Amino acid sequence: MNNPFSLRTVNVTRYIAPLREGGSLPALADADDGFKYVLKFKGAGHGVKALIAELIGGEIARVLGLPVPELVFANLDEAFGRTEADEEIQDLLQGSQGLNLALHFLSGAITFDPVVTEVDAVLASKIVWLDAYITNVDRTFKNTNMLIWHKELWLIDHGACLYFHHSWNNWESSAKTPFALIKDHVLLPKASNLEEIDKEFRLLLTEEKIRSIVELIPEEWLQWEGSDETPDQIRNIYSSFLITRLANSEIFIKAAQDARQILI
Structure with missing residues (x-):
């Protein structure tokens, strides 16, 4: 295929x-x-x-x-x-x-500053949804990992997401966690449209697309020291984690909404 x-x-x-x-x-x-x-x-x-x-x-x-x-x-x-x-x-x-x-490299880009740049509720909700889904710990006031380039907001640096893979145990339970660290997200106060975005994104992000993205991981990145799993087995766990997490998105959406209520 x-x-x-x-x-x-x-x-x-x-x-x-x-x-x-x-x-x-x-x-x-x-x-x-x-x-x-x-x-x-x-x-x-x-x-x-x-x-x-x-x-x-x-x-x-x-x-x-x-x-x-x-x-x-x-x-x-x-x-x-x-x-x-x-x-x-x-x-x-x-x-x-x-x-x-x-x-x-986005030449001439400047670091996003939430005090200077206003982000609307829809875009903020999309980014918060993404980061809650992929468990991205790194989009905070301290380190926004967003750039302004040609007057548009760009997302960079997702290397700290999917942190379940550093322990690689119980991925099934990790897939259904609420992701409490969303409380520190720089755009959470603006993210008032999470339920609408959840419906939109669950339609966009099909199982086929998830598996196709995971399939991109090169074989040489999957020769893990101390692991008996084949590259295909490792890819399958990544896909299964993401598919399971998507199917249970109400868990991380509720956590984000609850955290937002405390902030506002």
Whole structure:
């Protein structure tokens, strides 16, 4: 079966500079298609699981019609980074040979500031719904992970979502959790249309689309140390988690609504 979803693959040609936000040490880099990218390394922090979260979270956002920079697979040649003077960065590059993930660099974008930029109730509800669904802990006042580019709000950095996969136990019960951390979401006070958005998004996000997105995860990201599961079995757990969570969306919607009532 042909997958209706696909990501381009680019080759990284130049490491420009580290972007020292957070612990994963992403970088600005050039690729052989002539564009600049924010490069996320499989050799960093949470390794391939952060890249899997970034891929799944970003592509689900795209299916739901939310603006996300293009994601591409970024190939790092084995010779890459040998001339890097910084030992920490050289180790990171050497440990990230093969396929990594990159986001198209939005040149000139500025960090979203909730005090400066007003977000309407519909868009706020869409973003809160997404983050409650994919259990994204990282869209707070402290770190909004949103940019303003050409007067439009763009979502970035979904590497901290789907945190159930760091323990990988009891995914069935994890899929039905309310996600209490939604109380810290930067847009929660504005998210007054969650029930309407829930109906809309449950129609958009079909089981077929979920499985097609999960199918994008490269085989080399699924060779998990200490795991007896095959790549297909791991993909199936991701799909099953997302399908189950969607079927029980009333749980995380109610948690978000309750948290919002306390705030307003």
